[in-house]
Amino acid sequence: MRFKKELDFVHLSKFFYIFSIALTVMGLVFLATFGLNYSVDFKAGSNVDVALSKNITVEQIRSAISGIGIDSEPTITQGNQRVNIRYDEVLTDIPDAKLKSAILKLDDKASFEINTVDTEMAKELARNAIYAVLISCIGIIIYVSIRFEWRFALAAIVALIHDSFVVVAVFSIFRLEVDLTFIVAVLTIIGYSINDTIVIFDRIRENLRFGKQKTYEDLKLLVNKSVSQTLMRSLYTAFTVFIAAFFLLILGGASIKMFSLAMVIGLLFGAYSSIFIASPLWLLLKKRQKVSVKSNPAKI
Structure with missing residues (x-):
């Protein structure tokens, strides 16, 4: 099953950018005002x-x-x-x-x-959690830059930060408890999100090899085509894991409730960001490259 060619993902992404920016701003306000509701894992x-x-x-x-x-x-x-x-x-x-x-x-x-948990242990756990997220992001940047190019890497990291921050923002807004399983959930979400993003990026790179893109409109059509070709695979993968996380949330014990909830939120936004944030952002960066080259013919 494929979506019709006239479905313009790049155009739709403008509305999702507004939604994501609004959610990010609201999350920043709540984090600055109320912070996170840390469990005993992160405070004495x-x-x-x-x-x-x-x-x-x-x-x-x-x-x-x-x-x-x-x-x-x-x-x-x-x-x-x-x-x-x-x-x-x-x-x-x-x-x-x-x-x-x-x-x-x-x-x-x-x-x-x-x-x-004593004071020193709480500080160490919080510090190690931040290091875990930062190191994973740095590793992804290095891998994607080598495997693809820096524009793909930058777009992927923006999407990952978006997914992670949305989960953090939701937990801050609703005062949900943040414990060690929450950090595990965030790292898992990063893994699934980069998987979806890389699948779409790989198809974009493959289509770039076999097409001649001379204008921004050519690149826009290529991105829309690439997303359409991989959309159902990405949705099926996300939906399969989402069902498992959802039933863990409903039927699981109290100890994994926050993990399951973070997974449910992160999987939804991970699939959405791969389609409507990462790919259009790469297009925007690629467009700037073409404009720069066009204005400086000596570079060609």
Whole structure:
């Protein structure tokens, strides 16, 4: 199945550029104002996950644990017979024992999972997460520049940054928790996004070899043709992984909820950016090259 030749992806990309710019600006505003809702993985503190055998209200839990000797007010999130209690300071042995004792009085069958991160470890995890994303982007730039050309590399990186930032922006806007699985999801999204982009770029390069493009309109037709030829393959690949991530989000456990949600968002925007951002951006860079060469005939 192929789309009709008259479908102008390059023209449609102008509207998607506006949408992406608006979303980016809104994301920057929220990040500058509210930042990210970091989990205990990225800031010092203790995270207590409690599995209950009966329904207990947040008010009951808050009242029961109010006298354990911790100054900071805990953040309590309730799920289906599960409660998450997060402190911004590390629980020592005595408050830890008091907290368990207080909750066991409400439910003697409750079970606990406590994760604690100190300040230095939190800083190291955050630093390593940033390094992981930066190194992956640098590696992609080097690979695509060697395999294709720098214009393809620049367009691909802009698309990757767009996809990653959209996921970060959505998590900031809706105050969703950012943990280590979120970083894994972002790196996975980068992998799928570059795969879709490279498939389209490879077809553009192949069509460039067998065609004679003398004007911008020739290049525009070539990009539209290349996207049409690879569109269904890209959509099928993204949709297949999207279905798996979606059902993980719906049916998976609490520990992978944020990973699955980040994957769902990233896969949707990854497929969209490969078609409407990366390819038209390469065309814009190529157009500037042709204009430069035309204005300086001595370069030919």
